[in-house]
Amino acid sequence: MSLFWRIFGLNAVVLGAATVLLLWAPITVSVPILVTEAVILLGGLSVMLVANAALLRIGLTPLGRLARLMTTIDLLRPGQRLTVRGHGDVAELIRTFNAMLDRLEAERAASSARALSAQEAERRRIARELHDEVGQSLTAVLLELGRAADQAPDPLRTELHQAQEVTRDSLDEVRRIARRLRPGVLEDLGLVSALTALATDFATHTGLRVRHRFEAGLPPMTPETELVVYRVAQEGLTNIARHAEAEHAELRLRRGDGGVVLSLRDDGRGLGIIREGAGIRGMRERALFVGATLEIAHEPERGTQLVLTAPAVEERKP
Structure with a gap:
């Protein structure tokens, strides 16, 4: 009817x-x-x-x-559908709307995949240029300053040594930025080593006490999924350092149902009502790219908890 x-x-x-x-x-x-x-x-x-x-x-x-x-649909939270009951105009309208959401989510996932792939390629290019060009130039400047300081009189030698220290600090910062743009340790040593280095780096440069616990015997993941897990942890720690006013953070990686679960908790002020900015939406897009789910819970004065559930590679039976 x-x-x-x-x-x-x-x-x-x-x-x-x-x-x-x-x-x-x-x-x-x-x-x-x-x-x-x-x-x-x-x-x-x-x-x-x-x-x-x-x-x-x-x-x-x-x-x-x-x-x-x-009014509330969000393509970064896929799976929201209405139940179709009966037949008629209203049921057909709901059925058409659900089909439209299927198409929009598929198109959003495809476009996000292309954008993230291009972003990672640009990150690798910039990291390579920072390491090969800027890093080598600063290294050459550092060596020249060292030679000039050895031949300069005492008053000028002190100033040259100070310039040498500033250049050395700049070189270390350039290398640190290059490592964050392109985590070579992830490709060389794996996800656990990369997350350990990430937690140590944040604790060293931000003063945030990061405790990490990584379960042994994790199921295998694709390189794309490992990169998403690493980037989500990186963005989560960055948000804590910038906005949470926290002193401690806990980073955990464990086996979950059909995959791997990354959890990040802090003891900061929390955000009350969730207002998702570009950082959180970027994490949701990355999770959507590999079929992962991302949940973020904020409690005022009790900190924030981030949970990423990423799929593992299905092991083929012989």
């Missing part, structure tokens, strides 16, 4: 019931109308309006659910 005939039928039922009651009831209308007759007519009208409103609410409830979902 279409929506038009459904609404028409509901109204017909209400009006038909009112007509039957009027035919059977010993009610007359005088001219001028009496108070009791007016009360009876107004009461009957009220009953008709209430019944009509109730029936229309029942008939239009699926449209209300559809409108609420349309």
Whole structure:
């Protein structure tokens, strides 16, 4: 039954019931109308309006659910769908909306994959240029300053040594930025070693006490999934250092149902109501890229917890 005939039928039922009651009831209308007759007519009208409103609410409830979902849908949280009940215009509308969400989520996942691949390629290029060009130039400057300091008189030698220390600090910073852009230890030594180095680096440069616990015997993951886990941990630690006002953080990696679970918790101030910025949405896009799920819980004055559940590679049986 279409929506038009459904609404028409509901109204017909209400009006038909009112007509039957009027035919059977010993009610007359005088001219001028009496108070009791007016009360009876107004009461009957009220009953008709209430019944009509109730029936229309029942008939239009699926449209209300559809409108609420349309205002809250987020393609970075896939899987939100409405249940299709029965047939007719409303059911067909909901079915079409669900199909549209399927297409949009697939297109979003594909575009995110292309964007993230391009981003990682650009990161590798910039890291290589920082290491090969800027790093070598600073190394040459450092050597020249050392030779000049050996031949300079005492007052100038002190200033040259100070310039040498500044250059050495700049070289270390360039190398650190290059490592963050392109985690070579992830490719060479694996995810656990890369996360250990990441936690140590953050503790050294930010003063944040990072405790890490990594379970042994983790299931294998694809290189793309390992990179996503590393980047999510990196972005999570960066957010803690910038916004959480925390003193301690705990980074854990353990086996989960069908995959690996990365959890990051801090003892900062929390954010109360979640307002997701570019960093969190970027983490959600990365998780969506490899079919992972990301959950973030904020509690005021009790810190923040981030949980990433990433899929493992299915082991083929011989």
